[in-house]
Amino acid sequence: MPELGLIIEVVLIFIKVYIVGMILFMLPLPLTWLERKVAGRIQVRLGPHRVGPKGLLQPFADMVKLLLKEDIIPDKADRFLFKLAPLLAMIPAFAVFVAIPVGDTFTIPGIDYVFKLYISDMNVGVLYVLAIGGLGIYGIIFGGWASNSKYSLLGGLRSAAQMISYEVALSFAAIGVVMMSNSLSLVEIVKSQGGGFWNWNLFYLPVGPVWFLIFFIASLAEINRIPFDLPEDEGTLGSGFHTEYSGMRFSFFMLAEYIAMVTISVLAVVFFFGGWMPPIDPATFGIKVPAQIMSVWGIGWFIAKVVVFIYIFMWIRFTLPRYRYDQLMTIGWKILIPVSLITVLVTGLMRIFLT
């Protein structure tokens, strides 16, 4: 008979997984609305405004439409892979969130139970996130291959090449973060940035901003967003790997894409912007604030930072045109990777001589 504590722990983990899963499933609804509103604003138009107040119910209308659509599988498609691909794209996007902390711990007052605000604090969290996040590419490649359409295949190939090129730079950026924070665990990385915004990795001068830029550019390419969204380049490829998909399967791809955007925003916040740490910590001024309030306050900051990042991703999407394929490769191999190698060196020397 296992102890009661262990059972409670396991049940709690199930509940947390369920809550996180539900939130992630629901996230694309506000995000599509937001994206279309942002697009409208930037293009001096209104965006959705007819369904519900301010168009807020538009995503539900879209959802109903997608659910009711016929689910077409092309005649010559590889049926098994075709059905598997959307799931392969979606599941890793969800799985990444196992390692992501939204806060440290919350001590429930009265019973003194320490509630962890993350599902699991892996000691190799960074590696896990990068590895699982990288798996999503299989969905895209399979989708491109199984559709038996040249446009889909080209989209799939492009995204494979792009992922391989930029995964390197992204991993380097992660290495930089690990060096700056001295840990591979995401919780530890955030904790090392506590105490005020000048302790954030972004302000680890002079290398912090460089790492952030490398991370940001590489992650834009990783999640296939403009200016690096060549895999779904409407102008030349129809819509790339999901050209042949419709209905629910298509929406799985969309879901995966939005969640990838959230993941990258969360990672940027955790790596460089101090996660749930508020920019100015009252403790540095000797003001005592109860720990419970601090953790709730921290979650607020975490969400605020993530929302800002999501906005920035959308903002960039409607500002920049798309890169050409050779430019994409040039940026990846000839600029990002050499720069990150140099920055690794500088960061290493700083760690040796400054600490």
Next chain:
Amino acid sequence: MSEKCKAKLINFVKKSVFADFIRGLYITFSYNFEGAMTLKYPDSEKWIPYRRFRGLHTLNKNSEGKELCVACELCSRACPTDCITVIPEENDAGRGIADRVAKVWEVDLTRCMFCGYCEDACPTTAVRLGREYELACTTLERGTRSRDELLLPQPVPEALTGGVVAKARFIRSADGIKVVAELGKVRQRKL
């Protein structure tokens, strides 16, 4: 340092601090505060065009209420698409400014291309292209508009310069869909 070298250096510095990129972001961000160009047509707003707009034809009367049209048929001759039908008749009762008035004056809107040649040709400024532009209809008969209807006063009075956005109501009727503007409540359009 040579000019060329200098230009190259400046270019490099600009690129490495993402100068152009940031400018682009600034521009798109500033659009956020400009408000939308889009009108909420047909839900709650409607564009009132300028006087120069060439919409549905109108037949006009003079200040004494007499029809200006003298049924000279010049408009129907001038029309490139041959869509105006004028049949004259004699009338001494003072319906028009002369004793020759139009018995039938019809324009076939399905053929009309709103070129305005008819109003150019008219010697008495009887036919004018008005500001009515909601001409979609569900029956072919509605595609032909005749004298009685065109003589009615305009929904947008001549005195109004136009070029504004008016509050409007959306009305569905057997005749088709109409958006009725409330001319009292207007706003300028952002340009």
